[in-house]
Amino acid sequence: MKNAIYAFIACLLFTLNLHSQEISDTKFGKGLINFTAKDSSFSVKFAPRIQFRSYTSWNYDGESYESPEQSFLIRRARLKFDGWALTPKLEYKIELGLSNNDIGGANVFTNNAPRYILDAVLKWNFHENFELWAGQTKLPGNVERVISSGNLQLIDRSILNSRFNLDRDIGLQLHHKINLGENFVIKEKFALSQGEGRNISTGNIGGLKYTGRLEFLPLGEFTKGGDYSQADLVNEESPKLMMGVVYDFNDDAVKTRSSQGSYMILDDGSFYQTDITTFFADAVFKYKGLSIMTEYANRTAKDPVAMQTGESDPAGFVVLEGNAFNFQAGYMLGNNYEIAARYTTNDYEEISSRPDAEVYTLGASKYVVGHKLKIQADLNYAKENNLNDEIVFRFGFDFHF
Incomplete structure (x- = not known):
């Protein structure tokens, strides 16, 4: 896989060199390559x-x-990479990760190979407002997770997301949209997936995972998909609101955080399995430079403490049950500067043995070319069980063709 990626990059650079003297009408932030076949049989960005x-x-x-x-x-x-094939109604998306954070986590269930593939999915608009997705991509979970990491108004996502999100999985999804009257929009998203996360190559160990998300937009749709992009960069001229709820059920889950976390492998080599349920409620509001996002998460398990097969001894694995709350807001100043703040809590069940956490964040961003080229910094004050305090200063930039 690694050699194949390197070969692909070499071919891509060679192609760019062949056309280096040509002038393209594209611009920064719209993709390094935008190509449509002469016979309109496919496109690629x-x-x-x-x-x-x-x-x-x-x-x-x-x-x-x-x-x-x-x-x-x-x-x-x-x-x-994204585009369409044969018809604009059949879209695709491929996203590969090359950093250690993107490819880490290899184990026997991924053939001990780096996990390069983030997204590999087809999206078929087969009838009016219905879309069928097939492949590996993000599940329709909490809004903060589904928002691209390139469209964040702070350096990274919250601790709610890091411990409770559904992340990516392999399977099928059905998306649909209903327009009620002039402005009211309802979006339904359902997923049937393997339930063990991305890049699993050894088959399904537990049961299947069932996910449903409902979104209500009573004031109409956001400009340029702004409900899934943090910061009000477009300066919404009228108030926009999205409210969402998510229900996720993982049948016979074998990981400590549903489709995330560690495998619960018993001493005899078998897997501890239990049903895990995750619930989210979230909302996004934008108006004239002001952006607000809030989330609530809850995870429960039928039998959270893993026990050895046929015995009464704990196996050392506990499902991470608990609740989390996240609230963040930002305001656009002049010249594409923004200030933002966030408050997040994770409240775990006592059996999880993890300390409760609380984080306060204050950040600032300069959007040079929207989210495609931006400079950000934030200051975080974190504490666990009111005992262990930590201050973290983060700085960085995003560069996205």
Whole structure:
């Protein structure tokens, strides 16, 4: 797989060199390559992107803050392709990750190979407002997760998302939209997936995963899909509101966080299985430079404590049950500057043995070319069980053709 990617990149660079003297009518932020076949049989857009991050943290030892720890990171480095084939009603998306954060997590269930593939999905608009998706992509979970990492108004997503999100999975999805009257819009999204996350290559171990999301937009649709892009960069002229609810049921789940987390492997090599249910409620509001997003998450399991087969001894695995709340808001100033703030809590069940967490974040962004080229910084104050405090300063930029 690695050699194939390198060969593809080499071919792509060679093609670009052949056309280096040609003048294209595209522009930065619209894709490095935009191509439509002469016979209109397909189209392709290629848009690579990178995210650079710097982290500086101070930990509290009970008496004072320790000397800072500092690190640099390529948080994301991705190759994104999308377009259509045969008809604009048959779309595709392929996204490959190259950074350590994107390809990490290899195990026997992924053939111990780097997990390059993020998205590989076909989207077929087979009838009016109905779309059938097939392949690997994000599940219709909480809005913060479905929003692209390139369209965030703070350096990264919240701790609610890091511990409760559904992420990507392999399977089928059905999307539909209803227009009621002049402005009211309802969107329904349903997914049937394998239930063990992305790039699994050894077949389904537990049961299947069932996900449904309903969205209500009583004031009409957001400009340029703004409900799935943070910050009100378009300066909505009239108020826009999206309210969503998600129900996710993972039958006989074998991971500690439904389709995420660690496999619950027992001493005899078998898997501990239990039903896991996840619920989300979220909302997005935008109006004249103001943007607000709020989320609530809840995860429960039928039998959260893994037990050895035929025994009463705990296996050392516990499903991460609990609740989380996230609220963030931003306001666009002049010259495409924005200030934003966020408050997030994770409240776990006692059996999980994880400390409850609380994070306050204050950030600022300069959008040079919207989300495609931006510079961001934020300051975070985090505490666990009101004992272990930490201050983190983050700085970075996004560069997206």
